[in-house]
Structures are given as structure tokens and as C-alpha cells.
Amino acid sequence: MFLGACDAGKTRAGAEWVRAEVEGSEPLQSRRSKRVALVGEALNQARDVIVLREGGILACSSEDRKLVWEAARLRLV
Numbered sequence: 808m809f810l811g812a813c814d815a816g817k818t819r820a821g822a823e824w825v826r827a828e829v830e831g832s833e834p835l836q837s838r839r840s841k842r843v844a845l846v847g848e849a850l851n852q853a854r855d856v857i858v859l860r861e862g863g864i865l866a867c868s869s870e871d872r873k874l875v876w877e878a879a880r881l882r883l884v
Contacts, residue, residue: 819862826867850881858883 809817828840845864847853858864858876864883868874875884 816862818856818860819867821857822862822864822867825864830869830872845883854881 809815809820811817825843825845829838829843831838845853845857847857854876856863860866865874865876876882877884
């Protein structure tokens with residue numbers, strides 16, 4: 808759990824943790840998770856903050872592993 812004030816980096820820290828779980832924390836390291844659930848108070852809030860925000864998952868994904876948000880299916884691939 809992360810506790811902090813506004814702009815303390817909670818979203819970025821969570822996004823980096825999720826990325827490390829799925830990709831591995833170091834090059835060529837095996838991944839720990841294949842699927843991850845992103846949970847928020849409401850669907851649009853979770854999407855806006857966890858996925859699309861400037862410190863979110865899309866922002867911290869590497870260029871060679873660029874993620875795609877599929878709005879119609881409500882999933883991040």
C-alpha cells in the first residue's frame with residue numbers, strides 16, 4: 808500500500824511495480840505475472856488514473872514493448 812499526498816508519485820510507483828511483475832525487473836529475467844487486475848473505485852477512474860495518466864502504465868512502458876488500450880474491450884494489451 809502506498810500512502811502519500813497529491814503528486815507524491817503513487818501512480819508512477821504502482822505502474823512501475825506492475826511493469827516489473829509482467830516484464831521482469833531486469834533484462835532477460837522471467838516474469839512473475841501473466842495477467843494483472845487493475846482495480847479502482849469506478850471503471851473510468853481506474854482507466855484515467857492507472858492507465859492513461861502521465862505517470863500511469865502507458866507512460867512508463869518501454870518503446871519496444873508499447874502497450875495498447877483497447878477501449879471497446881476495456882483491456883490493456
